[in-house]
Amino acid sequence: MKVSDKEFELYLPEQEINKSVSTLSEKINEDYENKDPLFIPTLNGAFIFAADLLREVKTPCEISFIKVASYSDMQSSGNIKDLIGLNETIFNRHVVLVEDIIDTGRTISHLIDKLKELGPKSLEVVSLLVKENKSKVSPTYKGFEIPDYFMVGYGLDYNGYGRHFKDIYRLKGKINE
Ligand code: IMP
Ligand code: MG
Numbered sequence: 001m002k003v004s005d006k007e008f009e010l011y012l013p014e015q016e017i018n019k020s021v022s023t024l025s026e027k028i029n030e031d032y033e034n035k036d037p038l039f040i041p042t043l044n045g046a047f048i049f050a051a052d053l054l055r056e057v058k059t060p061c062e063i064s065f066i067k068v069a070s071y072s073d074m075q076s077s078g079n080i081k082d083l084i085g086l087n088e089t090i091f092n093r094h095v096v097l098v099e100d101i102i103d104t105g106r107t108i109s110h111l112i113d114k115l116k117e118l119g120p121k122s123l124e125v126v127s128l129l130v131k132e133n134k135s136k137v138s139p140t141y142k143g144f145e146i147p148d149y150f151m152v153g154y155g156l157d158y159n160g161y162g163r164h165f166k167d168i169y170r171l172k173g174k175i176n177e
Contacts, residue, residue, distance in 0.1 A: 001169055003152050003162040008169035012144065017128070017154055017168065020143040021049070024126060025056035027141055028096070033059050037094045040086070042111070043067040044163065045100035048155040049128045053098065064088050068107055083114055090118035099127040100155045105135025112137070128154070129168075148176040 001008045039057075041050035043065050054063055067084040095115060102108050108125060115123055125139035132145045152158045153165030162169070 003169070004159045006158060007172040008152055008158075008162075009172050010167055011146075011149070011151065011170040012154075012168040014166040017143075017166075018052070020128070021052045022056065024128075024141050024143060025053050028053075028126065029056070029058050032057075032061070032094065032096070035059070035094045037061045037096055038088055038090070039063045039096050039098055040115075041065050041098035042100070042107070043085075044157070045155045046098050046128075048163070049100050050098045053126070062088060066111075068111065083111070090115055090120050092119065092121050094122045095120040095124075097123070097125045099125060099139070101129040101131070101151065102127045102135045102137060102139060103131050105137040108135070108137050108139070129156075146170075150176070 001010075037059070039050070039054055039061055041047065041063070047065070050063070054061075064086065066086050097108065097111055097115070099108055108127070112123065112125070124141070125137070126141035127139040128143040129146050129151065130139060130142050130144070131148050134148060149170035150158065151168055151170050152162035153168040155163055156168065157163045
């Protein structure tokens with residue numbers, strides 16, 4: 001499968017993703033019943049994961065998307081922009097950050113620091129994918145631990161393309177070293 005100028009191969013088929021998302025939503029339902037949680041998915045990558053995950057949430061909740069960006073091409077640039085779009089009150093609120101993928105962990109650490117300053121009652125992270133042994137931050141809820149390949153699909157893009165794929169694909173060739 002070609003995306004932009006690179007070849008990718010199937011890594012996680014839709015059915016496996018869906019199973020994992022159901023398991024995650026079940027845990028979240030157990031932990032957040034009647035806690036009035038505020039879910040904060042990060043754009044753009046988490047839009048599909050958040051839509052699937054949060055439609056299974058049974059307790060009253062709010063959902064508010066924020067935007068940050070740290071990647072250009074395939075390298076984490078490390079320049080994390082400030083949060084855009086956070087209008088809800090965080091103080092004294094049970095907050096859950098919803099991420100598509102944690103790679104170096106820089107984005108999520110930055111978000112955690114920013115949100116903690118606002119005094120949430122609790123702050124947890126749910127991430128569909130986590131690259132093994134790379135990030136110091138481990139989310140409370142995680143879908144898959146994955147090897148260090150660049151991934152596309154199910155919200156994740158390569159140079160802006162591939163977000164709409166139902167399955168997740170990995171870059172063909174050698175693993176990142
Ligand atoms: P981190 O700050 O290095 O953890 O990178 C986090 C962000 O980079 C994610 O939220 C994604 O938007 C993007 N990213 C990291 N790894 C990948 C990948 O394999 N494919 C597509 N986007 C990625
Ligand atoms: Mg992201």
